[in-house]
Amino acid sequence: MRTFHISAELWRCLRAPIQGARGLVVALLALAITGCASSMSRVETWEGSPAGAADAATLKAPGEIQVSEVNGRTVGNFLMDDLALDYALLPGQNEVVFTYKTIWAKTEVVDNGESKVHVVESEPQVVRFDAQPNEVYTFLFDKPGTKVEAEQMAAAFSATVVGGEGAPVAKSSEWDPAQVAGRTPIPAATAAQISAGDASALDTLKAVWETASEEEKKAFLRWAFE
Structure with missing residues (x-):
């Protein structure tokens, strides 16, 4: 079960007066696009109440990193693809599957109904590392300046996961779906x-x-x- 913790700012957004159907639509759009959406906290990557949840580590994923699975459990399918999200990981060995994805505006004229952006996306990547209790981890990768650079980077993409002190703990590689997903050991x-x-x-x-x-x-x- 995916769980979000609602902050005071998000609660104020939800309680704001809404006038009619149009007001509801505007409020929902504001919730998704403005600071209200950024108020959501960590995404839990487990079900139930496992031991170690109180000491979970945090993996910070910027908008370019689309996490799809953690330890074989689906954690994606959000309304917006470019959300920066934090993922709570149980202490111990973790396997994170993700893709690198960026969006670039088209400079040429587009026909009606045609997308106005180029989407650059890597093949699925996997990174495995031993999460320490209450530690904070971050994805580290190059930032392209153009669509061409992004395409070149996506073709051979790899990201490094670093700990709170900036020390690398693991490097991603191309994901093979045939491999058995990692999981947190039995308590x-x-x-x-x-x-x-x-x-x-x-x-x-x-x-x-x-x-x-x-x-x-x-x-x-x-x-x-x-």
């Missing part, structure tokens, strides 16, 4: 119970389900209902 207490045989079959299934990727969950459900 130590639950893993110990499973090893000792103290956990029930239901407890074991729940623990494994929390760490499974979306593809693994789909495959299990297909098997279960055959």
